Amino acid sequence: MRLSKAFKLALRNISRNKLRNSFVVLAFILAVILGGIIIGPVNGLKSYWVSSINEAGFNAIVVIPGRAELGGSGYSPPTKYIKVEDALYIKNKNIKEIVAISPIIIVGFLIFGQNTSSFMAGGWEDLLTIGELKLHKGRFIEERDKNDQEINAVLGYNVWNKYLGGNVDVNQKLEVNLILRQNVLIKTLNVKLKIIGLLEKRPPIPGTNLNPNDAIIVYLNQALKLANITDVNNAIVDNIFISVNDFNNLDIVSQEVVKILEERGYKKDIDFTIVSQKDALNVVDRIFSQFNSFINIIWAVIIIISSLSVLIVMVITVRERYKEIGTLRALGAKRTDVLILFLFESLILSLIGVLIGSVTSILVIQILKESYEFIRYVTMEIILQTYSIIIPEIILASIVFALYPSYRATKIEPAVALRYE
Amino acid sequence: MAVVSLIGVSKYYKVGFTVVKALENINLEIKENEFVSVLGPSGSGKTTLLNMIGCLDKPTKGKVIFKGLDVTLLNDKKLSEFRANNIGFVFQTFNLLPNLTALENVEIASSFSNKTKNVRERAIELLNLVGLRERLFHKPSQLSGGEQQRVAIARALINDPEIILADEPTGNLDSKTAEEIMDLFLKLKKMGKTIVLVTHNTSLATKSDRIIYIKDGKIINETIKSV
Numbered sequence: 086m087r088l089s090k091a092f093k094l095a096l097r098n099i100s101r102n103k104l105r106n107s108f109v110v111l112a113f114i115l116a117v118i119l120g121g122i123i124i125g126p127v128n129g130l131k132s133y134w135v136s137s138i139n140e141a142g143f144n145a146i147v148v149i150p151g152r153a154e155l156g157g158s159g160y161s162p163p164t165k166y167i168k169v170e171d172a173l174y175i176k177n178k179n180i181k182e183i184v185a186i187s188p189i190i191i192v193g194f195l196i197f198g199q200n201t202s203s204f205m206a207g208g209w210e211d212l213l214t215i216g217e218l219k220l221h222k223g224r225f226i227e228e229r230d231k232n233d234q235e236i237n238a239v240l241g242y243n244v245w246n247k248y249l250g251g252n253v254d255v256n257q258k259l260e261v262n263l264i265l266r267q268n269v270l271i272k273t274l275n276v277k278l279k280i281i282g283l284l285e286k287r288p289p290i291p292g293t294n295l296n297p298n299d300a301i302i303v304y305l306n307q308a309l310k311l312a313n314i315t316d317v318n319n320a321i322v323d324n325i326f327i328s329v330n331d332f333n334n335l336d337i338v339s340q341e342v343v344k345i346l347e348e349r350g351y352k353k354d355i356d357f358t359i360v361s362q363k364d365a366l367n368v369v370d371r372i373f374s375q376f377n378s379f380i381n382i383i384w385a386v387i388i389i390i391s392s393l394s395v396l397i398v399m400v401i402t403v404r405e406r407y408k409e410i411g412t413l414r415a416l417g418a419k420r421t422d423v424l425i426l427f428l429f430e431s432l433i434l435s436l437i438g439v440l441i442g443s444v445t446s447i448l449v450i451q452i453l454k455e456s457y458e459f460i461r462y463v464t465m466e467i468i469l470q471t472y473s474i475i476i477p478e479i480i481l482a483s484i485v486f487a488l489y490p491s492y493r494a495t496k497i498e499p500a501v502a503l504r505y506e
Numbered sequence: 507m508a509v510v511s512l513i514g515v516s517k518y519y520k521v522g523f524t525v526v527k528a529l530e531n532i533n534l535e536i537k538e539n540e541f542v543s544v545l546g547p548s549g550s551g552k553t554t555l556l557n558m559i560g561c562l563d564k565p566t567k568g569k570v571i572f573k574g575l576d577v578t579l580l581n582d583k584k585l586s587e588f589r590a591n592n593i594g595f596v597f598q599t600f601n602l603l604p605n606l607t608a609l610e611n612v613e614i615a616s617s618f619s620n621k622t623k624n625v626r627e628r629a630i631e632l633l634n635l636v637g638l639r640e641r642l643f644h645k646p647s648q649l650s651g652g653e654q655q656r657v658a659i660a661r662a663l664i665n666d667p668e669i670i671l672a673d674e675p676t677g678n679l680d681s682k683t684a685e686e687i688m689d690l691f692l693k694l695k696k697m698g699k700t701i702v703l704v705t706h707n708t709s710l711a712t713k714s715d716r717i718i719y720i721k722d723g724k725i726i727n728e729t730i731k732s733v
Contacts, residue, residue, distance in 0.1 A: 086617045086618055087617065090617045094603075094606075094614070097605045097606060098605060100605060101604065101605050408599075408601065409601070409603060411601075412595075412597070412601040412603075413614075413618075414562075414586065415560070415562055415589065415595045415601075416589070416590065416595065416614070416615045416618055416661070417586050417587065417589045417590020417591070417615070417618030417619055417665075418586060418590075418618050419582075419583050419586040419587070419618070420582060420583070420586075421583075422618065498563075499562045499563075500554075500557045500562040500563040503562070503597065503601075504553070
């Protein structure tokens, strides 16, 4: 029997038991919807994290004082704090893979209104390269700023565009209340800044909690002056950012920096932690590989349940059509014709379910996007990517589960089947 | 010339610990263009005999020679192909596929044979022959018993088989319709077809060329119609 004829016959056969077959279709619809809702957002979230890490273009390593576990909650303070002079020391080593280096010190915070806080960071001019910051207007901080009487500040995108309502310009003076970060005492300082540059928007820097869009960046010496710290070299840094010329050199530079800091008496994973974009990607991978294995179990259960419906319905169908199978065999149908006919029937049911389920699933995801923020990362590309995995799995499972009843149908002897009442 | 010959055919079934002898040493020859009726009480082995001729079942002992070919030696696949191309079946309960139209029911039998050319034309022609020109696109549920059996006869003819085997084709029909179906078989006989008819109906059987009486799996008598 030609496959096209078998397919047509199967198509006609499934229209016979509409109610029963619609249960099978429903099971597949639900499977695709659940698959889409569960797997889609997980893939979406991962893809969002990975792309935001990559988008950040952060070919850099970050030296964090103390022991910090990326992606975990553990943090222990160092026994010996890393200082500006250490950053200077690394800089003066002139390691060829290092294209830029800067310590960063958060001297304080600024509150512009409800939920609109900013921070003031002191660093070197290399922050522009390290953070791949782009100037919307004006210039970035430079070494000459360190001795300037005025405090020259570069404003992050959110600061000038949102918190200050976009009504600021370069060379304009800005008076702000800086909440100094000094031990346990909270001290507010009225600071007059001179805006020298406005930054473009950019993604948050991975591996840190720093969002450059919320930053007011000043030269390190000026920032420390505000905090009444005159011994710049001995000042404790919050981080040291080191930009590396190539993603593949991140490990080499990390090892080199570890070596230097250990030579200077710091202990790795006690006094400092080194985090790179690679680590961030590894953490995402680690979290999602665990999550994925859990989701895969749930998905397997969903597939098994939906495929069981095929198995049950096909077993009933074969029993019900015993005589019909006998007739087809008497007319000359081979065992393989019978097998293909029943496999086609289950395939058609699963295809209908998958088709309706896919469309419904997209609609459900669109609706859920309104209520759940994390689902917003599920783009159409991710949905299609998810379907490209789950749909073949569903179809394959339906065929595998239909094999047993279909095989049983082929074993029916025509002479016996024709006597069946 | 013999279309089919049964040589020492026996068929035994094992039911629990006992062996049921459905057929016992049957020797039978059916000639080309012969119309043979098989008569016998229920459980006498009529249908088993028909299954042997129709290659639906294999004998426990003996041979079934179909135009010189020992079909008992064929495997299941070859046997299916053989049935599709050489044998036309007509059943008591019509056995039409309920979701197909009369035309499709006739056409479906050609899917398994090697006679795949002009199927539609031939199916229409055959339905016309059995008097169902106006019922081509009716489903079995929309046809009467007699009409359904006519469709089944057309289906049996679509592959132009060597022999038509009818297992109590009038068993589910009223006497008038049964007569009409019998007339149809006689018409086919006149067209050169070879027919084996299993029936309970003695009066219908008398219209055939030869009557074989079967009891307890054995041929007990044979009557040949004098011309």
